[in-house]
Amino acid sequence: xxxxxxxxxxxxxxxxxxxxxxxxxxxxxxxxxxxxxxxxxxxxxxxxxxxxxxxxxxxxxxxxxxxxxxxxxxxxxxxxxxxxxxxxxxxxxxxxxxxxxxxxxxxxxxxxxxxxxxxxxxxxxxxxxxxxxxxxxxxxxxxxxxxxxxxxxxxxxxxxxxxxxxxxxxxxxxxxxxxxxxxxxxxxxxxxxxxxxxxxxxxxxxxxxxxxxxxxxxxxxxxxxxxxxxxxxxxxxxxxxxxxxxxxxxxxxxxxxxxxxxxxxx
Numbered sequence: 209x210x211x212x213x214x215x216x217x218x219x220x221x222x223x224x225x226x227x228x229x230x231x232x233x234x235x236x237x238x239x240x241x242x243x244x245x246x247x248x249x250x251x252x253x254x255x256x257x258x259x260x261x262x263x264x265x266x267x268x269x270x271x272x273x274x275x276x277x278x279x280x281x282x283x284x285x286x287x288x289x290x291x292x293x294x295x296x297x298x299x300x301x302x303x304x305x306x307x308x309x310x311x312x313x314x315x316x317x318x319x320x321x322x323x324x325x326x327x328x329x330x331x332x333x334x335x336x337x338x339x340x341x342x343x344x345x346x347x348x349x350x351x352x353x354x355x356x357x358x359x360x361x362x363x364x365x366x367x368x369x370x371x372x373x374x375x376x377x378x379x380x381x382x383x384x385x386x387x388x389x390x391x392x393x394x395x396x397x398x399x400x401x402x403x404x405x406x407x408x409x410x411x412x413x414x415x416x417x418x419x420x421x422x423x424x425x426x427x428x429x430x431x432x433x434x435x436x437x438x439x440x441x442x443x444x445x446x447x448x449x450x451x452x453x454x455x456x457x458x459x460x461x462x463x464x465x466x467x468x469x470x471x472x473x474x
Contacts, residue, residue, distance in 0.1 A: 313344045326442050
C-alpha cells in the first residue's frame with residue numbers, strides 16, 4: 209500500500225521495485241491525494257488499484273488497507289525502493305513465527321549531495337534500534353485489531369502505530385532492505401517540514417507521555433561512537449542537520465500549543 213502526493217520524481221522506481229519482487233502474489237495499491245503532477249499516470253502503469261483519498265497519509269493508508277485483499281498488508285512510502293526478496297521474506301517470517309504480528313523492514317538511504325550522505329550515516333546508526341524503527345508489514349488481523357493508523361496524526365503516526373502494535377503482539381524483522389530516496393536535502397526545506405510536523409509531534413507526545421522520550425533522545429546516535437569518529441566531517445554535517453530539525457520541531461510544537469491555548473488561534 210503506497211500513499212502518494214506529487215510523487216512523480218520517485219514513484220516509478222518505487223512501484224517497479226514492488227512489481228519486481230520474487231514473490232508470485234503481490235498486490236499493489238496506490239492511494240493518491242489529488243496530485244497535479246504525473247503521479248497518477250505513473251501509478252496506473254504499475255498498480256492493481258489507483259485510488260483517490262485524503263486528507264493526509266494516515267487516512268490514505270487506512271483506505272488502501274480497506275480496499276486491499278491480502279492477508280498481509282505492507283505500507284511503503286512513495287520515495288522508497290525495495291530489494292526484490294522482501295515480500296518472500298515477509299511470508300517466510302510470518303509462516304515460521306505464528307506469534308509475530310508485524311515486521312520491521314530495515315532502511316538504508318541514498319540521495320544527492322553532502323547532507324544526503326549525512327542522512328545515510330544517521331540511518332546506519334538507527335538500524336536495530338526499537339525506539340526508532342517501526343514495523344511496516346502487518347498481518348491483516350493485527351492491523352484491523354489496532355484500528356489502523358490514527359488519522360489525527362500526520363507526523364509521528366508511525367511511532368504511534370508501533371507503540372500500539374507492541375502492546376498486543378510480537379514484532380519481528382526481515383533482513384532485506386528498503387532504500388529511502390532522500391533526493392537533495394536542503395536545510396531551509398528541512399526546517400519548514402519539521403515545523404509543519406511539529407503540531408502532530410506535540411499531539412503524539414501528549415498521547416504517549418510514557419514512551420515518547422526515547423523517540424526524541426535518538427540515543428543510537430551516541431551508542432555507536434566508532435561510526436561517528438570514523439566520519440568526522442559527516443558527523444559534523446549530521447549534527448547541523450539534526451539541530452535544524454530540532455529547531456523546526458520546537459517551533460512547530462510552540463505553534464501547536466499557542467493555537468490550542470485560551471485566546472490562541474483555532
